[in-house]
């Protein structure tokens with residue numbers, strides 16, 4: 417068995433042989449031993465931008481989950497190859513919306529009334545992004561969802577958002593959309609479980625999907641912190657259900673949570689409701705300045721599938737099975753949805 421130091425040195429040696437030809441991207445939810453080798457770390461928006469910007473890298477390694485690597489492949493040129501150290505690392509939320517069900521929903525919405533624009537969370541398959549691009553919509557991340565909704569509203573459109581119910585509801589609420597104008601489309605119900613009257617009234621329709629990590633936070637977790645640590649501030653990711661967001665002090669994407677902690681006054685206490693690898697890293701980095709605690713420690717099992725040794729194996733062997741490619745007929749319309757997001 418290889419010792420951690422051997423693995424570290426070997427990865428470093430391979431990186432040096434490739435130089436600027438190789439770009440390793442790592443999401444903030446990755447384990448420290450993997451992130452130590454990333455040229456760039458970031459949230460999903462930042463990493464999509466980095467992938468699109470580094471034209472000279474012929475090999476891009478994405479340490480994250482599949483939808484992120486697919487977006488990188490869509491946004492990079494034909495001479496750039498995207499790989500994942502662990503190709504089985506998917507996002508369960510992305511699998512909660514499939515193309516056929518999305519097309520059925522689109523027909524259903526447009527039968528009830530005209531004037532919809534699709535907005536898809538990047539945590540979705542390339543096929544879902546392709547439908548979105550085909551219908552003139554935009555992708556979004558949790559960092560810019562409000563900006564993308566406003567873009568749709570400025571065109572006097574209604575938003576069909578998928579696949580995360582909670583990010584959709586939280587964004588609509590942040591923008592002051594009344595509750596009775598937000599409807600939940602459940603793909604498991606006939607007609608999405610919505611009647612025509614509800615659809616005619618709705619300004620925002622959100623798909624009933626969720627993140628296993630963030631849906632695990634409950635109002636009781638927040639109340640417990642309030643009881644035990646009345647001085648602490650609580651911030652949660654917007655994939656967290658609305659009742660929890662409503663009780664928290666703040667909510668924000670991964671990079672907004674990091675900024676919240678970095679800007680906190682010395683001596684403050686911050687309790688975070690998001691993926692545990694990020695919370696633990698912030699706690700370690702801030703020790704002695706700010707106390708960072710977890711609302712409840714939840715790991716993203718898929719992000720955790722990537723280890724330093726799987727990264728090393730990829731860099732040594734480049735197996736074709738680890739390459740992520742989106743066929744051009746899907747990539748072309750999906751690219752429109754992603755480029756619209758990046759331009760906003």
Ligand code: 13P
Pocket residue numbers: 458459460461539557558559627655669670671
């Ligand atoms: P960010 O867009 O904040 O990076 O979130 C990605 C994600 O998967 C959250 O669960």
Ligand code: SF4
Pocket residue numbers: 481506507508509510539627628629630691716717718719
């Ligand atoms: Fe998907 Fe949630 Fe994991 Fe993010 S944290 S990759 S949304 S399962």
